[in-house]
Amino acid sequence: MTETLHAPPRQFDAAFRTLFRDLVLWRRDVRRFRRDAIDPALIHELLELASHAPSVGHCQPWRFVLVESSARREAVRSSFVRANAGALESYEGEQRTHYASLKLAGLDDAPVHLAVFADEAAAEGHGLGRRTMPETLHYSVVAAVQILWLAARAQGLGVGWISILEPAIVARALDVPESWTLIAYLCIGLPVEEHLDPELDRHRWQPRLDVERAIVRR
Amino acid sequence: MTETLHAPPRQFDAAFRTLFRDLVLWRRDVRRFRRDAIDPALIHELLELASHAPSVGHCQPWRFVLVESSARREAVRSSFVRANAGALESYEGEQRTHYASLKLAGLDDAPVHLAVFADEAAAEGHGLGRRTMPETLHYSVVAAVQILWLAARAQGLGVGWISILEPAIVARALDVPESWTLIAYLCIGLPVEEHLDPELDRHRWQPRLDVERAIVRR
Numbered sequence: 560m561t562e563t564l565h566a567p568p569r570q571f572d573a574a575f576r577t578l579f580r581d582l583v584l585w586r587r588d589v590r591r592f593r594r595d596a597i598d599p600a601l602i603h604e605l606l607e608l609a610s611h612a613p614s615v616g617h618c619q620p621w622r623f624v625l626v627e628s629s630a631r632r633e634a635v636r637s638s639f640v641r642a643n644a645g646a647l648e649s650y651e652g653e654q655r656t657h658y659a660s661l662k663l664a665g666l667d668d669a670p671v672h673l674a675v676f677a678d679e680a681a682a683e684g685h686g687l688g689r690r691t692m693p694e695t696l697h698y699s700v701v702a703a704v705q706i707l708w709l710a711a712r713a714q715g716l717g718v719g720w721i722s723i724l725e726p727a728i729v730a731r732a733l734d735v736p737e738s739w740t741l742i743a744y745l746c747i748g749l750p751v752e753e754h755l756d757p758e759l760d761r762h763r764w765q766p767r768l769d770v771e772r773a774i775v776r777r
Numbered sequence: 778m779t780e781t782l783h784a785p786p787r788q789f790d791a792a793f794r795t796l797f798r799d800l801v802l803w804r805r806d807v808r809r810f811r812r813d814a815i816d817p818a819l820i821h822e823l824l825e826l827a828s829h830a831p832s833v834g835h836c837q838p839w840r841f842v843l844v845e846s847s848a849r850r851e852a853v854r855s856s857f858v859r860a861n862a863g864a865l866e867s868y869e870g871e872q873r874t875h876y877a878s879l880k881l882a883g884l885d886d887a888p889v890h891l892a893v894f895a896d897e898a899a900a901e902g903h904g905l906g907r908r909t910m911p912e913t914l915h916y917s918v919v920a921a922v923q924i925l926w927l928a929a930r931a932q933g934l935g936v937g938w939i940s941i942l943e944p945a946i947v948a949r950a951l952d953v954p955e956s957w958t959l960i961a962y963l964c965i966g967l968p969v970e971e972h973l974d975p976e977l978d979r980h981r982w983q984p985r986l987d988v989e990r991a992i993v994r995r
């Protein structure tokens with residue numbers, strides 16, 4: 560890689576920026592997957608690119624668990640069912656009907672299950688930048704997930720992030736070190752359908768907000 | 778936008794994927810900025826694209842604060858100086874010398890300061906997906922930051938994420954609602970220099986790790 564380190568800075572043109580915007584707009588949280596197997600080399604390529612995410616103190620705390628055993632997938636599924644039932648209880652009437660109809664889990668069909676953890680015990684980075692905002696350790700892992708997500712979409716793959724899970728129970732079911740914290744559980748595979756609008760928008764759960772409402776000046 | 782909702786799915790080709798990989802690899806955490814002003818329309822474009830990030834329950838909890846007042850910037854700078862002094866105390870000898878030489882703050886030169894918050898009180902999304910993993914509210918904001926970061930780089934801009942800050946003090950200094958939690962403080966501007974290798978790698982603080990070490994199968 561040494562020769563490229565001294566290459567002139569990479570420029571990106573307007574045509575690329577238009578495509579990148581399309582990539583961001585077409586990235587969806589996919590819940591309905593085709594069961595077709597995905598080439599493991601392609602998944603490896605996504606993980607490699609994700610590992611170029613920014614991380615606090617360059618500590619690279621992401622740990623990727625490819626969940627392949629059907630017994631472990633079943634344990635994750637059970638956790639989802641329990642957490643989902645609890646979530647349903649907290650909604651009433653029409654909201655509850657909406658919620659139940661959103662078919663939140665691609666867990667049963669997605670060929671690839673990827674649990675992404677943060678290693679709280681990672682010595683890399685020597686703690687730099689984490690003293691006053693230790694949560695940046697987790698944020699670094701989220702950055703890696705976001706890069707993986709965009710890279711997957713550029714390959715025609717869909718990603719669904721399942722957060723209706725009991726994180727400690729999932730960590731135990733996957734037999735990972737005690738110092739690993741679950742950040743994201745991702746389903747990956749070919750999407751059954753493609754959309755430009757978020758599913759929760761399409762199903763009238765929550766429309767997009769005008770970004771103007773989120774910008775203030777001080 | 779209605780007509781595009783029914784457009785055929787967007788495909789991305791190998792040429793785009795190569796450029797996207799370059800974008801990820803050339804995204805750096807920039808600390809040395811030129812003082813040239815940045816067109817506010819360009820910053821707005823970045824924020825708009827960032828607002829297409831995924832968010833839990835589509836709750837879109839990101840709040841962007843453009844920090845323009847010199848008094849408020851000075852308050853942030855003071856927080857950095859205090860937090861940085863505390864951080865220095867926790868390193869010894871050679872590590873400390875390294876640390877001090879890393880020139881962590883672009884705060885003095887970057888023309889744009891952007892504080893990014895999560896609104897804990899956002900009613901949007903109706904709490905969906907946050908019951909067992911409430912931290913996903915914050916993670917949604919991190920996803921927006923990551924998209925903004927890549928989009929900025931595609932425009933030739935550099936972004937530096939400052940985490941050596943006291944988050945509650947910064948929130949107070951910026952006079953934001955009590956329900957807003959500081960997720961990231963970003964310096965944005967034209968970089969003085971461009972690099973393919975992370976600064977902390979180049980300065981031998983922490984080398985890149987082989988992604989193989991971060992992948993396990995279960």
